[in-house]
Amino acid sequence: MEPIILLEDVSFSYEGASGRALDGVRLSITPGEFVGVIGPAGAGKTTLAHALSGVTPHVRRGDFYGAARVAGLDTVSSSVAELSKTVGCVFQDIESQFVTTMVEDEILFALENFSVPRDEIPSRVDRALNDLDIADLRLRSISTLSGGQKQKVALAAALALAPSVLVLDEATGELDPASSVQVFELLTQLQRERGATIIVIEQKIMLLCAYAERLLVMDQGRVVIDGSVRRALEQPDRLLALGVNCPRVTTLAARLREKGLYHGAPPVSLDEAEAMVREALA
Amino acid sequence: MPGILEYQSGDTFLHRAHPLVKLLLAAVICVGGFLTQSLWVNLALLALSIVGGFALGMGRKVKASLKGAGSLCLFLFVVQLPFVRMGRTLLPLPFGLRITDLGLRYCAQLGMRLLGATLPLVLMLGVTRLSDLTNTLVAQLGIPYRYAFVITTAIRFIPVLFVEMRDVIEAQTARGVELDGSFKQKIRLIPPLCVPLLVSCVQRMENNALAAELRGFYLRKRGSGYRRYPLSAADAPALAACALILIIAIIT
Ligand SMILES: Nc1ncnc2c1ncn2[C@@H]1O[C@H](COP(=O)(O)OP(=O)(O)OP(=O)(O)O)[C@@H](O)[C@H]1O
């Protein structure tokens, strides 16, 4: 299938910075993939997200090398507005993402801008609010919400648009565990129902591994591991050396394997972990 | 609790009124205060705002504005009063300064005008959603969306700045910056407080503009707004009040 995201040797250094925030990134993502991105602080994850939405190099300026195409658009020659029709984003810095004062208006804003048909708008707003369980916040002033509630509003606004490519940059950081799971369920739903491509930068590795099919591990501007979640988890020592918090159960799997007590792949769900423990104890 | 300049949800007749009618009403009360020469009309307009504010359930906003704008007006009153030379001297002061009857009247009226201009605006923002204001400015007054958005964003940012300022002050106090002290000490505190505030503000506005751009701001067209704002019969009394206030202000 034709890739929806194609980065060919993309390098980027911020204006005035000495090092490279992205260093020769090659990446091909087909439509409908659910990709997790992980890596230590400063690895270039946010810069990668920005490169997909055109924020880099149009808004965050610097030297951009290589070629990046998203949905057939070259990110350097297309404007951010053009790209925004395809790529939806929720970024790390939640406070500066709101452009209106009220929850309902925040969700309406982009729907109006993208000329969603009038008769679809009410149901889309309702659905987004209900999906994230924030229907009761509808008429609240955003400045009076808690951090987690604000994140839900930002996510609802992004999900209401149902973009073909959705990029979340640590957008569940302030959510409680149940809400984080709910968000990942919604992402999966968007992927299945609409064939959307989902790219999630996330520190909660276990959650990421339970939902993503493919994992990118970044370090110093490079994609150092790119493969199925299982393949990435088979190298817990390498992940730890990179400063990535590896799930304990994966580390346990590696140790059991070393001792010849377990022969399967590293578990990515509770059921698989249970099966592993049973095998080891047998 | 929403801040002083923020929308306060409710279901009064003014909440339901057409956004432009609310804007007009606020503007007429402000302008009326400056048009009239009668101290009584100024007083009446001020009373209208205060009583109206409490009736709308926004007593908190009224009190806060009276306190904020009121102290500024009082300051202006005291500073200007001795310099007015016209009128009959009531109390001679040293250095050739004096308090005159016209001075008292003039300074009192100025104070009331400023106060009378602040309150209606605060109350208007209390009963009008900023997005409704933006949308009507665009749809009914034909102001390009970009400019309307900038106007309402500026209003939106005022309370944000206050929160930011409080955060900076807290952070600096936590680092041991003494906030009490002599006037000279306080002057020296301005850079450590203002520089981070300025930096974070500029950053915030940039990020905010980016967020808007990423969500299709530049794709918006004049007819993009979802809500429609038809004038209704319920707006007639407010419009009549506008006309009445304007006429009274002009003839007095
Ligand atoms: N505006 C900027 N100007 C200069 N350098 C920057 C800028 N933003 C990021 N960098 C640098 O680029 C590199 C990659 O940063 P990036 O924000 O992409 O990392 P990240 O993986 O998202 O980190 P984190 O997990 O902390 O969010 C870092 O070395 C960072 O210092």
Ligand SMILES: [Mg+2]
């Ligand atoms: Mg980041």
